[in-house]
Amino acid sequence: MPLRKLTNVTVLALDDSSAGNAFLTDAQQYRRELLAHCYRMTGSLHDAEDLVQETYLRAWKSYKGFEGKSSVRTWLYRIATNTCLTALEGRNRRPLPSGLGQPSSDPLGELHERHEITWLEPLPDAPRDDPSDPSVIAESRESVRLAFVAALQHLPPRQRAVLVLREVLQWKAAEVAEAVGTSTAAVNSLLQRARAQLDEIQPDRDGDALPPESPEAAGLLADYISAFETYDIDKLVDLLTADAVWEMPPFDGWYSGPADIITLSKTHCPADKAGDMRFLTTTANGQPVAALYMRNPQTGVHEAFQLHVLDARSAGITHVVAFMETSLFAKFGLPATFPDA
The missing domain is CATH 1.10.1740.10 (RNA polymerase sigma factor, region 2, helix turn helix motif)
Incomplete structure (x- = not known):
């Protein structure tokens, strides 16, 4: 056929x-x-x-x-x-570096790539032309935010399935039981254990995330991009919250607080002057994204480098995951080189 x-x-x-x-x-x-x-x-x-x-x-x-x-x-x-x-x-589950169970890293220390780990990936957002569409409801922003999806990865697959079907899709316990081939009592038990595990992990589901299209999130994103494009990295201190986290898989370290994040950027970023970095913007997981293009010193062309997925809150930027898998650019409909023209 x-x-x-x-x-x-x-x-x-x-x-x-x-x-x-x-x-x-x-x-x-x-x-x-x-x-x-x-x-x-x-x-x-x-x-x-x-x-x-x-x-x-x-x-x-x-x-x-x-x-x-x-x-x-x-x-x-x-x-x-x-x-x-x-x-x-x-x-194995797909973690972020902060989910590996190790303490925050020294920003002056050596970076360690861990390609043997299958890392969590971002999800490009879909157009939301009709908010009443069932697909929009099923894909509510809270249910695909990086913090929540990363927390789900700590659950055994069967618990993960039960929690998603019950709490994201709002299925009845009997419907879930039929879907996964078990009893209603077993579904309720799996759900209870999944909830307890998520409470222990404490995923960020407090609902105060700024929608990426909001003026506040757009302003934070614009200032964030400006700090890098002008190579005024110290400006980040005004944008990041005191407990902000930075991580960049496939490197296994994660960094906490504006001082360490700024030190990391100044110490390990290939850029060293204004103009070395350019950005395009998009969204992923219901969050603003700054797509970084780094200047190739040999050709002068700005090439795809990282996707920065930001957690923007009213208090500032609380979390940045800089994904270094450049094949993701095509998945987001982004060009391989910055369109300077």
Whole structure:
């Protein structure tokens, strides 16, 4: 049977039957929210894309057995959840450096790259043209913020699935039990343990994060970019909160407080003068992003270098994760070099 490309998801081509066409029409609208669901489960944009593709393949293969007892959307979520659980068997969690259990690092010390660790990745935001769309509700900003997704990675996969289905998607315990193949009592037990674990980790879910489109967040982002582009790094002290955290996977260190963050930037950043760094802006995980392009001293071209995902609050910037995986630029629709023209 031939293959057809559908909204970036490869599915087995359907015949011309009305049922097949109806499935395609109905199923494709849930791709974005299924991507967010698989991302919460795995902490990886790349893995989530593959798992959504696998979900659609599994759905088509079993579509003739779909009896319509639930909506297509619910049915796809069940398949996606079990696809994720299968994929997560035997895999290590995806952490951020601050989640490795080690104390904050010396900003004057040596940097250590740890490519053997599968790090947490950011998720590009989707356009929010219709806030009443179910995919927008399912992908609420709080449920994909980096702090929450990083906290989810501490949970065993089955607890992770139960917590996401119950608290993010607001499914009933009986629905979750059917989806993951267990009893309602077991679901309630798994949920209780998951909540206790998250309370211990204390993920940042206090709800005071600034929306990236707000004037306050835009102002913080603009001042943050200006500090780097003009190489006036000391300006960061006015933007960062006293307990701000900086980390940059695949380096395993993390740094706390404006003084250490500024020292780190001055000591280890390849730039040394104004103009060496240029930025484009976007959003990820419901947070503002500054995409850094560093000048290549050999060519003078500003090349993709880091994606800075900021946690912007009314008190200032509380957390920066500078992702150094440059392949993410394409995933965000960003060019490989800064468009100087």
